[in-house]
Amino acid sequence: MRQKKQPFRRRAPRAERQAQILAAAFKEFAAKGYAGARLDNVAKRAQVAKGTIFLHFRDKKSLFRAVLRSLIHPVRADVETGGGECRGEAQMRELLSRIYAEVVENEKARALLRLLIAEGEHFPELAQIYYQEIIAPGASAIELVVEDGIDAGVFESTVARGFPQILVAPAILAVVWVLLFGRRHLLDIDAYREAHLDFVARGLRNTAHEDASRTTTHLVPGGKQ
Amino acid sequence: MRQKKQPFRRRAPRAERQAQILAAAFKEFAAKGYAGARLDNVAKRAQVAKGTIFLHFRDKKSLFRAVLRSLIHPVRADVETGGGECRGEAQMRELLSRIYAEVVENEKARALLRLLIAEGEHFPELAQIYYQEIIAPGASAIELVVEDGIDAGVFESTVARGFPQILVAPAILAVVWVLLFGRRHLLDIDAYREAHLDFVARGLRNTAHEDASRTTTHLVPGGKQ
Amino acid sequence: MRQKKQPFRRRAPRAERQAQILAAAFKEFAAKGYAGARLDNVAKRAQVAKGTIFLHFRDKKSLFRAVLRSLIHPVRADVETGGGECRGEAQMRELLSRIYAEVVENEKARALLRLLIAEGEHFPELAQIYYQEIIAPGASAIELVVEDGIDAGVFESTVARGFPQILVAPAILAVVWVLLFGRRHLLDIDAYREAHLDFVARGLRNTAHEDASRTTTHLVPGGKQ
Amino acid sequence: MRQKKQPFRRRAPRAERQAQILAAAFKEFAAKGYAGARLDNVAKRAQVAKGTIFLHFRDKKSLFRAVLRSLIHPVRADVETGGGECRGEAQMRELLSRIYAEVVENEKARALLRLLIAEGEHFPELAQIYYQEIIAPGASAIELVVEDGIDAGVFESTVARGFPQILVAPAILAVVWVLLFGRRHLLDIDAYREAHLDFVARGLRNTAHEDASRTTTHLVPGGKQ
DNA sequence: CATGAATGAGTGTTCATTCAT
C-alpha cells in the first residue's frame, strides 16, 4: 500500500511490460481479428514502441497465441473454483449459473470464443488447449453432478447421458447470440438463464421420485449483468 | 506501355462468371476470414484474372457481402420449406432434425456462422439479414410448434416460453463444436441429435397427458453427412 | 440542307465516328492530362464502346497525338485568314486583337497550350508541329507588320527586332494566367488587351514621325466573349 | 509470413531524409507530371525503400504538394531580397533582370510553372499559394517601381497601369518557350532579355522628360546560365 | 465493324519485421 520510492528499475519490470502488451494485443485482436489486427495499434495501446513487442514475442503469431493462452487460464481457474455442498437440481443450477457469470456475461470469455471460432483452424493447438482447460473440465463437472443426482435418485438416469453439452448448450447459444447481434437484438439474460435452468431441471428430473427438488427454483442469485 | 500475352478468353454468361467467383470467394473467405483472404487466391480458385473480380464486384467488401448473402438465402429457403402434417413431439423432432440436416451437417451453413461470428461486428447489416432471414423465421417455426403442442395438450405450457432458442441451442452448440474442434474431437452427431431430441421431448412433455407420443421416437432419418 | 433519308449506312460514317472520339478525348485529356485520362471515360463521353477507340487509333498515345493535331490545325487556319488593308499601328492592333479572339479567349487553344506545356517533352513532334503551324506563321505575321510599319516610317526601326515574341507576350501571359488562376483571379481581358495594345503601340511608334496614327486607338472591336 | 533480407539501413536525420525524397520527387514529377510519376521511381532516385516515402508523406498527393511548396518558397525568397538604390528605368531594368535570373534561367522555377499549369486545376490551393507568394509580390514590386518612376517624372503616367503583368510578360513567354521547345528552338536569352528591357523602357519613358535615363542601358549583368 | 468482358502488368499503399541508435 505504501508508495515505494522506485527501488532500482528504470522501466516496468519485464513481466509487467509483457502484461501491458498482452492486454493491448487482446483488445486489438478482439476488435479486428488476427489478420486485421495491426501491431502498430497494439504498440500504441500498450504505450510501447513497436519494436518492443518483438523483444517479448517472436512474432505476431506468438503474440496471438500468448494472448489466447492468457485468456484461457483465468477462465479455467474460474471453472475450477469448486461448487457448494448441495446436490441434485440445486447443484446443477448453481453450476450453470456460474457458467453464465463467468462465460456468458464475461466479455473476455466471449471474445476468446469469438477468436477461437474465427481463427481456430489456423491455431489448432489453441483449440486443443481450450478443450483441455475449459471444455473437458466443464463437461466433467456437469457429468459429475448428473451422476451424483442419478445416484441420489433425483435425476433420471438415461437422459442426455454422454452428452453433457446438451445441458450447457443454451448458455453457449447466448454467447453466440451476443457475438452475432450484440446491442441489436438484446437477450434478457437473466430471464433467459432462468428459463434455461428450469428447462434443464425439468428434463433431468426423475419423475418417479417425489417432487421435492422443485422448491429450490429461483433460489439462484440473479447474476450481476 | 503495357503488353499482353495470350489472353485465353472464354466468355461465360455474366451470371455464371459471377457464380464462379462467388464460389471461389466463399472458399477463400471460409478458409482465411475476411482480412486474411487474398483476392489473388480467389481469382486463382475461380480460374479468372484478378481484374475480372472487380468487373463483378466493386471491391473486397462488396464481394464478401455478396458471398454471405448468397449463403444466407439458400439456408433460408431450406428453413422455409414446410414441415409434414404431424403435431406435438413428432413435429418438434422433425423440425429439429431438419435443422441438423440443414445447418449442423451443412458445411456452408457452418462456414456462414463462423464468418458472421468472426466479422459480424464489421458488417452489422449482414448479421441483421441473417437474423431476419434465418433466426427470426426459425424461432417462429419453433414457437408455432410449441404453441400448437400446448393447444393440443401434449406440451406443458410454461416451459421455455419466450425463448425458443433454448430448444435449438444444442444444435448450435454442435455447430460451434465442429467449428472449434473439427476432426479433433469428433461429435457423434447422430447420437447427439437423438439425445438432444429426447431431452427436448422430455422437457416439453405434458406429464398430465397420456404418454402416447413417446412411440414416435427414433423414427427420424439418421441424417446424411 | 435537306434531310437525307439515311442512304445506306447503319452507324455514323468512319470520319464522323472518329470526330466523336476525338472530341470526347479532347475533353478528357484537357481535364486530366495525358497520364490522368482514362480511355473508359473517353468511350463514355463519345458514347462508344471502349474497344471502338482502338479501331480508330492504335493506342492511347496515337489518340493523344491525333487530338492535339486536330486542335492545332483549326487554330492555324484562324491565324492565316488574312488581315485587313490598314498598315502600321492599326494593323498591329488588328493582328494582336485577332490573337486575343482566337487564342486567349478560345478555350480549345488554351487547353492546347496547357497540354503542350504539360506533355510536350514526351511528344516533341507535337511541339514541333505547333511551332511550324502556329508560332512560326504568327511570328512572321507580326514581323511583316513591323517591317511594313518601318518602311512606312511609322515604326521605330531598332526596337524588338528579331523578337516578335515580345510584342505578343502579354497575350500569352494572359493565357497562362487563365490556366493558372481561372476563376480565382479573374483578369479583365478587355481592359488588359487595350492596355497591351496601347503599350505595344507606344513602344513601336516612331517618335520622329508626326503623331497621326495615335488617332486610330480603340477603333478595334472589343472582342466577343 | 514476411521475410526480410539485409535491410542495409542508414539513419539520416528526419529533415535530411525528407529533403532527399523531396528532391527525388521533384525530378520525377517534373519529368512525368503528377499522374505519370511513379513512387517506385521516386524511391529509387532517393535511394530509399518505397515504404519510406510514406513515413514522411501521407500519400502521393501530399508529396506532390510538399514538392511544389518547397519549390515556391525559395523563389519567393529570391523575389523578396530587395533591389538596389536606383530609380526609374535603371531600377526597372534591374528588377526585370532579376526575374530573368531567378525565373527564366532557373530550371526549378520553370518546372514549377509547368507543374502548376499542368495540374493547377486539381491542386487549386497550390496555384493560390503561388499567387500569394510569387505573383502578387512580383506585381507589387513592379507597380512600386512604376509609381516611383511616375512620381519622379521619368515614366509616363498612363501606360500599362493596373496591369504590371504586361511589363513582365516577355519573361513569362520566354519560360513558356523553353518549356515548349527546349533545345529545339533555342532562344538567345541574353539578347532577348535586352530587347525586352529596351522595349519596356521605351514604352514607359516619359517623352516630355529630358532623356537622361537612357544612359543606364546595358549596365545589367548578363545573367548566369 | 462494333462491342464490352476479360486480361494481367503495374499502381499506390500497408505492415510485420529488423536493427542502428
Add this chain to the structure above:
DNA sequence: GATGAATGAACACTCATTCAT
C-alpha cells in the same frame, strides 16, 4: 533494454489493350 525509422514483399485495385461474339 527500448526505440522507431527503415525495409520490401504483399496487397487491393486500375486500366490500356485484346478478341470472342
